[in-house]
Amino acid sequence: MGRAVILGVWLVGLSAQAQPLQLPTANRGLFEQGGEERYFVGTVGKPWISGTFGCVRSGGWQMHEGIDIRCLQRDRRGEPTDPVLATADGTVAYISLRPSLSNYGNYLVLRHQVEGLEVYSLYAHLREVRGDLKVGQAVRAGEAVAVMGRTANTRETISKDRAHVHFELNLLLNERFAGWHKKTFPAQRNDHGGWNGQNLAAIDPRAIFLGQQEQGAKFSLLSFLQKQTELCRVLARKTDFPWRQRYAALVRPNPRAEKEGVAGYEIALNYNGVAFELIPRATSEIKGKARFQLLSVNEPEYQKNPGRRLIAKKGARWELTSHGLNLLELLTY
Numbered sequence: 001m002g003r004a005v006i007l008g009v010w011l012v013g014l015s016a017q018a019q020p021l022q023l024p025t026a027n028r029g030l031f032e033q034g035g036e037e038r039y040f041v042g043t044v045g046k047p048w049i050s051g052t053f054g055c056v057r058s059g060g061w062q063m064h065e066g067i068d069i070r071c072l073q074r075d076r077r078g079e080p081t082d083p084v085l086a087t088a089d090g091t092v093a094y095i096s097l098r099p100s101l102s103n104y105g106n107y108l109v110l111r112h113q114v115e116g117l118e119v120y121s122l123y124a125h126l127r128e129v130r131g132d133l134k135v136g137q138a139v140r141a142g143e144a145v146a147v148m149g150r151t152a153n154t155r156e157t158i159s160k161d162r163a164h165v166h167f168e169l170n171l172l173l174n175e176r177f178a179g180w181h182k183k184t185f186p187a188q189r190n191d192h193g194g195w196n197g198q199n200l201a202a203i204d205p206r207a208i209f210l211g212q213q214e215q216g217a218k219f220s221l222l223s224f225l226q227k228q229t230e231l232c233r234v235l236a237r238k239t240d241f242p243w244r245q246r247y248a249a250l251v252r253p254n255p256r257a258e259k260e261g262v263a264g265y266e267i268a269l270n271y272n273g274v275a276f277e278l279i280p281r282a283t284s285e286i287k288g289k290a291r292f293q294l295l296s297v298n299e300p301e302y303q304k305n306p307g308r309r310l311i312a313k314k315g316a317r318w319e320l321t322s323h324g325l326n327l328l329e330l331l332t333y
């Protein structure tokens with residue numbers, strides 16, 4: 001029996017290596033034929049698809065930046081008790097145990113390095129976070145870090161039968177977020193420093209888990225990011241900002257700008273505002289003087305996924321909305 005246990009541990013270790021990101025609970029419905037109903041929790045009265053990532057709410061006009069994973073275990077009072085598991089090796093970045101201060105309720109953020117990319121996982125509506133966890137502490141993939149719950153500060157509370165963990169995978173927009181937020185929205189509170197949801201650029205966990213399942217060790221998070229569908233392309237007259245350093249792997253070389261000097265960056269954004277391709281541009285390649293210019297729009301992608309409202313059509317012309325401009329200001333702050 002001892003040997004079987006050891007073998008089991010070894011196999012778990014192997015699969016952890018092949019798949020850097022693991023499911024954050026014991027629920028495996030995502031990988032089962034027709035298992036979506038058992039995996040995702042939809043919004044009240046809506047099908048499971050409204051618990052997936054994307055523009056899946058309010059007829060596409062509301063973005064859901066994570067996935068809502070159904071609970072499997074309950075106590076005698078019907079409250080969820082599922083352990084919530086670290087999706088990858090990493091360290092604790094943030095713990096918020098003041099549920100009244102966020103629509104996430106109690107939440108936890110972990111920092112990971114995946115293929116050299118800084119990725120942040122977020123677990124929300126928690127009943128509790130493991131008591132000994134502290135910011136900076138190391139955690140292993142699959143380690144229990146919290147217990148599922150249904151905490152939130154929204155007027156509409158989460159009912160027992162909709163108990164779930166809201167799980168996100170994110171890139172970090174800017175470590176100077178708190179200063180930017182104070183300057184840009186002086187009247188608004190920010191109780192979470194840089195760990196405000198607005199500073200996290202979410203990517204689709206379901207697509208990543210299914211991609212890993214299908215491609216095994218060949219799955220690459222970097223190429224997943226590089227293959228995002230473009231919503232629009234903008235030019236920012238900024239030459240140095242945290243994202244281009246933190247996610248340097250997303251920067252494409254441009255010999256002309258390298259020779260003449262970089263005057264700005266052309267940035268491709270997906271529908272959720274993730275800057276997945278950056279190209280340095282020389283002055284001779286830039287027309288116009290605006291800080292941010294909208295260079296092109298992928299209209300079919302906008303029709304499909306308009307929820308972030310980053311761009312809008314005014315008459316025959318597309319322009320960046322205040323949401324789009326705010327995102328670019330924060331990205332390049």
Ligand SMILES: [Zn+2]
Nearest residue numbers: 066067068166
């Ligand atoms: Zn959610």
